[in-house]
Amino acid sequence: MNATIEKEVVIKTESDIVVARRAVREGASALGFGLTDTTRIVTAASELARNIIKYAVEGTMVLHPLEDGTRTGIELTFVDHGPGIPDIAKAMKEGFSTSGGFGMGLPGAKRLMDEMDAQSAVGQGTTVTVRKWRRQ
Amino acid sequence: MTVRAKPRRPSGSAQHNPGPKGDDLLQVLVENVRDYAIVLLDPDGKVLSWSPAAQRLKGWATDEIIGQSFARFYPEEDIQRGKPQNELKAAGQDGRFEDEGWRVRKDGTRFWANVVITALRDNNGKLRAFGKVTRDLSERKEAEDKIKKQAQEILEMATIPVVQVWEGIVLVPLIGTLDSARTQQLMERLLQHVTDSGSPVAVIDITGVPAIDTQTAQHLIETVSAVRLLGAEVVLTGVRPVIAQTLVHLGVDLSSVATRSSLAAGLRTAMEMLSLAIVPKADKP
Amino acid sequence: MSASSITVVKVRDVLLVAMPSDPDDSVITALQEQAMRSMDQHEAKALILDISAVETLDSFFARTISETAQMVSLMGGRTIIAGMRPAVAVTATQLGLPLKRVETALTVERALDMVSLGKRQGSAR
């Protein structure tokens, strides 16, 4: 049933950010998220997709429904093979930016979602996974 | 509809006429029951025959369904979980199985059904068939869901009431502690109400909030910020001396928010924001 | 969605821009350029952004609005965003979006009233 929700979006150009947002909006509402949570998830996705365009040139977003017996959720994984992040802990801090930005993308996305894992190796790329569970 | 009740014989031969036999009467009953769809299945679950009511409920033509597995009446995800076969097995073991859940019609639409499957055994105890009686309870289910939803709304209203006290002014009298989950509810309900009613002022009364900590204060500040993004203002009322003391000691900065000690004073402030004033009625000379 | 889809309407001495529901980055960038050009041409005293259709306000969009507002302010004008949706406002607050120098209004009508009455209503921060 959930096979239709599973989705992969290639993120290469700025307009792919819009494609990713739309896919996430559709997926989140199909999984039964309310309007406010859907907006949170879409906004987090927008931040993470934009980081790929900005720092890694290209990558992908994979949308995955979650089910753990009692709860339904959504998982978004952003993968790129760009320059990587030397110090993830630092990058996760509010206000840290190497591009003169506000450094709000990563910490903001974390606040909007329930869980975030980020892995990165310099020269190899970055993988950021975020999850959100539906409120009962 | 096919009713095969036999016409009465002429009364002349009454002496030899015992009337329709018991089996025939049962057949008439099965075919005329409207609210119960009756299906006869072989021991493997293939349809042997069904009543007109079953045809009406499920939508297949009789010759389309005879010989087909009764799994076709179940939603795809139930079939994958092996639900139809499990139900037959349970009925075979216990003699009877009852379930309430979604079933599908030929056109793919769903209905909420009460289903009883009964194992039919011959005198030697050999399983000969299953009888399946299905009742469409969609209307009851719909009514129940509606009541549940209303109860949920009443509960939300009771925990966080949002009241339109004046044109352009909404009031939220908060009672009890304000944790993150309630703040979420508060924000969503208040913001929706402000937008729907086009009210430029929201009065949040915290008279009923027993104590305030840094977290609660942070939640209030967040709510105020969100309301302002909509283009409305917040007046915080019911700030009692002890709460004012705590806020100052905690170093919480509420200076950007209009705060008033009493709800009455807060309502006056809200009116002023809308360029409204309450004036005493002039005494008659 | 192409950049040309941004229309700036002049009403008296106010510039009115209606944002589409899910604008891409080029549309948002075009908004800033168009708005600045029109401010200069018409010597408008306010820029009103109708964002009632907008479903997602991320940091890029918010930053562009905020920058535009600062530019408008340097030219002696004010910027009002009107009609933000509740779900967007909750998300923006939690994300901590910077919306400096931006005023807010419930509707475009109220934003117009604010300008003609020279009154301040809500402010984003």
Ligand SMILES: Nc1ncnc2c1ncn2[C@@H]1O[C@H](COP(=O)(O)OP(=O)(O)OP(=O)(O)O)[C@@H](O)[C@H]1O
């Ligand atoms: N996919 C990525 N690949 C490489 N570096 C990244 C990636 N994502 C984030 N970074 C690094 O982490 C820093 C922080 O990212 P974050 O999104 O929090 O802020 P920002 O992009 O700099 O600013 P903002 O998102 O507020 O515009 C970035 O400045 C960048 O150095």
Ligand SMILES: [Mg+2]
């Ligand atoms: Mg970023």
